[in-house]
Amino acid sequence: MERKAKAITTQLKGRFHPAGDRCLIVEFGQKIAPDINRAVRSLAAYLLQHPLAGVTDVVPAFATVAIHYRPEAIEGLRAGASPHNLLCEQVQAILIQGLAPQQGDARWVEIPVCYEGEFAPDLAEVATLCKLTHEQVIERHGASPHFVYMLGFAPGFAYIGGLDKRLAVPRRMTPRTRIPAGSVAIADELSAIYPLQTPGGWNVIGRTPLKLFDSTASPPCLLLPGDEVHFVAISMQEFQRMSAMQS
Amino acid sequence: MTIRVIKPGMLTTLQDRGRHGYQHLGVVVGGAMDEWAHRLANITVGNGEEEATLEITLQGPTLEFKEAALIALCGAQLSAHIGEEKVPQHRPVLLRAGSRLETGNCQLGARAYLAVAGGYGIADIMNSKSTYLPGAFGGVEGRALRKDDVLATAESLDNLYPSLQQRLQASAAAFVAPHFAVDSVLHHMARGTQTVRIVEGRHWQQFGPVVQGLMLNSEFSVSLNSDRMGYRLTGPALVAQSETKMISESVAFGTIQVPPDGQPIILMADRQTTGGYPKIASVASVDLPLLAQMQPRQSLRFVLISLQDAQQLYLAREHNIRLVKQAVAQKQKE
Numbered sequence: 391m392e393r394k395a396k397a398i399t400t401q402l403k404g405r406f407h408p409a410g411d412r413c414l415i416v417e418f419g420q421k422i423a424p425d426i427n428r429a430v431r432s433l434a435a436y437l438l439q440h441p442l443a444g445v446t447d448v449v450p451a452f453a454t455v456a457i458h459y460r461p462e463a464i465e466g467l468r469a470g471a472s473p474h475n476l477l478c479e480q481v482q483a484i485l486i487q488g489l490a491p492q493q494g495d496a497r498w499v500e501i502p503v504c505y506e507g508e509f510a511p512d513l514a515e516v517a518t519l520c521k522l523t524h525e526q527v528i529e530r531h532g533a534s535p536h537f538v539y540m541l542g543f544a545p546g547f548a549y550i551g552g553l554d555k556r557l558a559v560p561r562r563m564t565p566r567t568r569i570p571a572g573s574v575a576i577a578d579e580l581s582a583i584y585p586l587q588t589p590g591g592w593n594v595i596g597r598t599p600l601k602l603f604d605s606t607a608s609p610p611c612l613l614l615p616g617d618e619v620h621f622v623a624i625s626m627q628e629f630q631r632m633s634a635m636q637s
Numbered sequence: 638m639t640i641r642v643i644k645p646g647m648l649t650t651l652q653d654r655g656r657h658g659y660q661h662l663g664v665v666v667g668g669a670m671d672e673w674a675h676r677l678a679n680i681t682v683g684n685g686e687e688e689a690t691l692e693i694t695l696q697g698p699t700l701e702f703k704e705a706a707l708i709a710l711c712g713a714q715l716s717a718h719i720g721e722e723k724v725p726q727h728r729p730v731l732l733r734a735g736s737r738l739e740t741g742n743c744q745l746g747a748r749a750y751l752a753v754a755g756g757y758g759i760a761d762i763m764n765s766k767s768t769y770l771p772g773a774f775g776g777v778e779g780r781a782l783r784k785d786d787v788l789a790t791a792e793s794l795d796n797l798y799p800s801l802q803q804r805l806q807a808s809a810a811a812f813v814a815p816h817f818a819v820d821s822v823l824h825h826m827a828r829g830t831q832t833v834r835i836v837e838g839r840h841w842q843q844f845g846p847v848v849q850g851l852m853l854n855s856e857f858s859v860s861l862n863s864d865r866m867g868y869r870l871t872g873p874a875l876v877a878q879s880e881t882k883m884i885s886e887s888v889a890f891g892t893i894q895v896p897p898d899g900q901p902i903i904l905m906a907d908r909q910t911t912g913g914y915p916k917i918a919s920v921a922s923v924d925l926p927l928l929a930q931m932q933p934r935q936s937l938r939f940v941l942i943s944l945q946d947a948q949q950l951y952l953a954r955e956h957n958i959r960l961v962k963q964a965v966a967q968k969q970k971e
Contacts, residue, residue, distance in 0.1 A: 407839055410919030411947040413889040415839065422884060434661065447660040449887035451911055456887030458660070461948050462955040473948050541663040542885055542911030545772055548663075549885070585663075586772060603663075605762050605774035611662045 546603030565591035646698035674712030697740025713746030755791020874899025891920035
């Protein structure tokens with residue numbers, strides 16, 4: 391069932407994998423890396439702008455694009471034909487035709503973060519693990535050139551790459567059962583912001599007063615894949631003031 | 638027109654066919670667990686298949702209809718009464734104004750779907766009326782029904798089933814219903830161990846022949862810790878031969894993930910959009926309604942089929958639904 395997509399005009403080479411009978415996964419690599427993710431975002435952006443018949447959702451992740459579809463609605467379906475094979479052919483044609491690279495048009499989003507007190511329960515542990523002071527952790531988190539790899543896990547939950555390698559710490563051995571909305575956390579070489587209160591295993595080092603997800607807004611998410619993210623340290627007073635403005 | 642909630646039942650939520658087109662933003666699809674029953678209920682009362690229905694879980698609600706209404710109750714078999722009279726399922730039922738519909742425990746299956754002609758008057762959130770409980774949005778204020786909730790429904794019955802309307806006027810009965818019934822997954826469901834068809838997942842090969850054999854030759858049971866997000870199964874541990882570091886990616890309704898403890902999880906309607914565990918298999922979509930009707934502690938076995946077969950079975954199911962729709966449309970004129 392695997393087919394190798396040829397790429398003539400660009401570097402886009404995808405491997406096709408069925409993921410059940412209503413989803414096709416196009417894989418561009420097997421690691422978390424900016425160039426692989428750029429290919430992912432190129433195909434996803436194209437498919438979201440030029441929807442194929444029968445496709446219900448296009449979901450870019452770190453290294454894959456998932457194409458969810460209704461098999462009965464795929465174009466060109468005849469008796470006995472395979473919806474999966476038809477969709478593979480259509481996506482392969484798009485990859486062969488070549489896609490505009492997704493760069494240069496990134497949005498710049500500033501995220502104010504209060505790295506103090508109860509907002510930062512894991513800051514001390516992270517500093518100890520990294521052999522840095524609290525101030526150095528905050529400074530390096532703010533200095534890193536971050537960008538959004540993907541959204542997943544929960545509505546509006548962004549996996550943000552580009553963390554300073556000296557801040558790379560593993561996930562917590564025991565996940566917390568309750569991480570408040572707005573918590574800014576790190577794990578491995580990624581940052582994330584919890585849009586809703588959920589359980590989670592990342593190291594919480596601060597909190598933003600911004601609302602990351604609003605089901606009634608359009609788009610409902612503050613961050614989108616490909617966005618450049620800049621974390622700016624704010625005081626507790628600024629946090630309170632901005633929180634009051636949000637509500 | 639309005640429906641008043643006298644008793645809410647265990648977990649009664651508004652669901653439609655899901656919140657599609659927002660998964661790239663991390664927004665969960667949700668929607669009816671048993672899509673087949675949900676669609677048949679809508680078809681029976683003349684609604685579009687995407688209209689919302691009430692998903693009733695294990696123990697049903699009591700609802701009071703202020704005006705006359707055309708309803709259908711599909712999916713799980715449960716006791717349903719108006720006064721002393723038993724209300725039939727899987728068919729249109731025309732109720733008199735003021736009827737109090739009492740439903741009880743599911744006797745076979747786990748989820749029933751109540752459609753009302755014209756649909757429920759609830760605002761869409763991201764193109765869907767589905768209730769997403771963890772995010773507290775969709776449906777009625779993002780939550781399950783509560784006592785004294787009042788649901789608005791559409792005004793007209795569109796002159797469907799004119800002979801039923803005449804029968805109701807001519808009789809003193811609380812409701813009238815025809816003899817025909819639409820199909821249900823329960824007609825194919827025995828009480829014992831269920832057989833669920835699966836296709837190979839992304840990481841099927843990595844699990845190796847021993848674990849593949851265990852998966853296909855063992856009985857699993859649906860744990861009590863199962864819900865609209867996922868069914869946790871208990872059975873032999875399925876531990877992959879070679880450990881691979883997984884990178885999170887999109888998952889689907891029916892994806893079977895295996896966390897490190899080896900106890901598989903089948904992702905259901907309220908699954909997260911992405912997952913990072915190895916995916917051993919996927920449930921064939923045609924068997925998802927059966928799975929949605931399984932109660933905790935029920936047991937199941939897996940049978941492996943090809944992707945080609947899974948899609949042909951799915952297409953055949955879609956064809957059947959179209960035939961039902963045509964037949965019902967004819968009845969609606971009579």
